[in-house]
Amino acid sequence: MNAAVSASAEERPAVSRRRMTPGRIDCRFVGSFYELKQLPQDRRQQIAFAGRSNVGKSTLLNRLAGRRKLAKVSATPGKTQSLNFFLVNDGFYFVDLPGYGYARVPKQVKAGWGKLIEDYLLGGDALTGLILLLDCRRDPTAEDYQLMSWLQQRELPVIVVVTKADKLNRDKVRRKVAQVEDQFGVAAVAFSSLSGQGKRELLAAIHDLVSGKL
Numbered sequence: 008m009n010a011a012v013s014a015s016a017e018e019r020p021a022v023s024r025r026r027m028t029p030g031r032i033d034c035r036f037v038g039s040f041y042e043l044k045q046l047p048q049d050r051r052q053q054i055a056f057a058g059r060s061n062v063g064k065s066t067l068l069n070r071l072a073g074r075r076k077l078a079k080v081s082a083t084p085g086k087t088q089s090l091n092f093f094l095v096n097d098g099f100y101f102v103d104l105p106g107y108g109y110a111r112v113p114k115q116v117k118a119g120w121g122k123l124i125e126d127y128l129l130g131g132d133a134l135t136g137l138i139l140l141l142d143c144r145r146d147p148t149a150e151d152y153q154l155m156s157w158l159q160q161r162e163l164p165v166i167v168v169v170t171k172a173d174k175l176n177r178d179k180v181r182r183k184v185a186q187v188e189d190q191f192g193v194a195a196v197a198f199s200s201l202s203g204q205g206k207r208e209l210l211a212a213i214h215d216l217v218s219g220k221l
């Protein structure tokens with residue numbers, strides 16, 4: 008049996024670096040939720056993945072977890088439609104959010120998700136930090152800026168991830184990371200779910216986030 012599961016609550020460290028940084032983390036699906044009142048009510052920290060539709064949130068989560076089919080992925084934007092909770096190392100949650108900004112989603116549906124995401128990000132104190140994903144080939148949108156300003160109002164720590172780094176050469180990716188850090192004033196990590204580039208760096212940043220160092 009996995010040590011993270013067999014340890015009693017008293018023995019369990021909140022997050023251990025040994026379990027976070029190398030290779031694989033223990034990540035299991037908890038549930039898909041469409042209303043805030045359905046969300047898990049325990050006091051574990053929640054780290055959410057946000058960004059425009061198709062930016063690679065669910066794929067990144069799968070790469071971090073080392074499991075290809077944990078979170079649902081699709082080449083068609085709009086795959087994730089609920090707040091999807093994953094328990095990490097029995098200590099905290101990853102929350103895969105629906106993407107924003109996809110034009111072809113019907114207006115009513117978009118308004119519904121928009122409200123759900125907004126309520127989640129602005130409400131409650133279980134949300135500890137946010138990982139904002141930006142595509143390395145695109146400029147941040149008005150919605151990305153809006154999201155950042157909410158988070159700054161809430162003083163919520165943010166890690167920016169520049170996704171699909173395999174789509175550009177290293178130099179262009181480096182420049183993109185520097186540009187994003189400049190635009191948003193927070194640290195950014197280049198990431199490729201294809202090659203695994205950036206995985207260690209991101210896990211280390213998440214570790215700092217959950218242990219209150221960010």
Ligand SMILES: Nc1nc2c(ncn2[C@@H]2O[C@H](COP(=O)(O)OP(=O)(O)OP(=O)(O)O)[C@@H](O)[C@H]2O)c(=O)[nH]1
Pocket residue numbers: 058059060061062063064065066067079080081082083084085086087088104105106107170171172173174198199200201
């Ligand atoms: N080349 C490349 N493709 C990627 C990468 N990450 C994601 N993709 C592809 O991008 C598409 C969208 O990925 P998802 O993970 O479903 O994106 P999402 O942000 O969860 O999208 P929504 O659920 O619609 O908000 C899929 O076809 C993925 O295979 C990456 O690092 N490199």
Ligand SMILES: [Mg+2]
Pocket residue numbers: 064065066079080086087103104105106
């Ligand atoms: Mg998704």
